[in-house]
Amino acid sequence: MGQLVDGVWKDEWYDTDSTGGEFKRDTSKFRNWATADGSPGPTGEGGFKAESGRYHLYISHACPWAHRTMIFRTLKDLRGHIEVSVVHPEMLKDGWEFRTDFPGATGDRQFGLDYLRQVYLKAKPDASGRVTVPVLWDRESGQIVSNESADIIRMFNSAFDGVTGNTDDYWPVDLRDRIEEVNARVYDTVNNGVYKAGFATSQEAYDKAVVPLFDSLDWIEGLLAQDRYLTGDRLTEADWRLFTTIVRFDPVYHTHFKCNRRRIVDYPNLWGWARELYQRPGVAETVHPDHFMRHYYFSHDMINPHRIIPIGPDEDWSAPHGRG
Ligand SMILES: N[C@@H](CCC(=O)N[C@@H](CS)C(=O)NCC(=O)O)C(=O)O
DSSP states (O other), X not given: OOEEETTEEEOOXXXXXXXXXXXXXXXXXXBOOOBSSSOOOSSSOOOOBOOTTTEEEEXXXXXXXXXXXXXXXXXXXXXTTSEEEEOXXXXXXXXXXXXXXXXXXXXXXXXXXXXXXXXXXXXXXTOXXXXXSOEEEETTTTEEEEOOHHHHHHHHHHTTHHHHOOOOOSSOGGGHHHHHHHHHHHIIIIITHHHHHHHOOSHHHHHHHHHXXXXXXXXXXXXXXXXXXXXXXXXXXXXXXXXXXXXXXXXXXXXXXXXXXXXXXXXXXXXXXXXXXXXXXXXXXXXXXXXXXXXXXXXXXXXXXXXXXXXXXXXXXXXXXXXX
């Protein structure tokens, strides 16, 4: 695992020495938007018109951020319009690789490259920073549109509606303020919170992450006792952004990242909500426990030096959810 520095790959783990053992996530560097007419989005350059077959998505089935984009690709009927390449679940000294010796790892379907970093370098030969998934690639201009999942799901939510005819809306105008409020807490303490707990290299940094994480799960359990979804009676992006962390929680984060005060199955409302989302059409096919078990337990040998992949909990995601 490493990063690019002025176009050169350096094999180095996250630097937590300079931050008292705390994991600090980098901000994403490519922030353009695909839009219905190609006009610029909220950030970056314009010129990325939503068109069938024009864009290619690089993802890992292990990664919760990339998983969001795969869910939106399914929900918004984009499967026939945006092709996907899936990296190998092991992320080792070369970062994400396009090896195909794992079921579901497709290789690079566009260029036949060996490493994801080569895709970044194609877009920007002097790129610096972490080489992360997801990446939305524009085949027409040969550029990376975006490597920020939060933006990509909003593009998928509406930009391609004219292409697909699917106008389902997971970011409705009247709920946006509430969605942002929920997202902010969920991102900091849950989505990123599990990483902050798991990658901490001091007791203080771990404590500082794990306590707010479980406070937030209690808060969410309360919200879901009142309402069917996080922001009321409509399913929104706030739910999907939380879901990809929750589906990895018991098998991975509870053990590997030491988030073990409770399991998701111990929260009746949260567990029912999670099963409902899992059982929505097409969603289960986006969930790949073999990839996430292999990725986390095998790649992070500083956390799990013998790389033993645990058996994982026996949980029935297809049981009736009772949320109707
Ligand atoms: N803010 C980014 C974060 C993406 C991210 O951190 N992806 C992880 C995989 S779960 C990654 O590719 N990490 C590689 C690295 O940090 O070197 C997003 O949401 O799109």
